[in-house]
Amino acid sequence: MKKLFLLAAFLTGATFFSNMQAQTIADNAIGLRLGGGDGIGAEVSYQRALGGDNNRLELDLGWRNDNNFDAFKLTGLYQWVWNIDGGFNWYAGVGGGIGSVDVHPEWKDRWDDSTFLFVAGDIGIEYNFDIPLMLSLDLRPEIGFYNDDSVLNDFAPDVALGLRYQF
Template identity: 35%
Template structure:
């Protein structure tokens, strides 16, 4: 079992590029990427809203829970640039499965607290992630 969990961690530390479908702070789809970073990873999104651009960057910690299956909590920031400017702090809780082909699929929840502009809370940031691993 220990070797299988090490394989899950190895799959976690790879570059990934794909889509995040679901609420992305006002958008419904985002270009989704993962970058290895000091044993963990940077989770980045880019999406377009009807009146602007949304960028998110989160630092995720990976915890293998089964072969090819990872739990990842994270924290970071989100910015909206458009008719107005918004800046927020985002959290993230997610699960990801890495197939034995270069494909991963995951589900996550990303609550956001806006600190510049309206000062509100958004807790409906659920997403489905489909990414190519390389």
């Protein structure tokens, strides 16, 4: 009886795992990632599927013109994608990037210009519509390496809504 139970559990798990891997992701997707983490704001986002697996590379370029500073940030993430059901997927990833902050002259006494590096994680959920459109919601915590007088914080929990065209 114990062997039969273990066999049934194994077969159920194997079936579940194979169904999770059955969903394929689009070869390419481009769009916007709208968030507010650490003052950078909206990002142009590009995703590229890697090989036959459900893995992909995401590149995001964000910029901001503000009353206090101008900034840009380039992010690269490696993501693993798993199917939940139908068009719903969840994903997780790791990566990092580089950025620059140019503080306006009237704020130079308070903050310094800086170029920075950061590491990032990523976890989110997405829905692939029947048309070539994908909607996502993700959390990207980032840990930055800035100078002591930067306008940015060392830790930034970035929550964003993504809208991408798939091709």
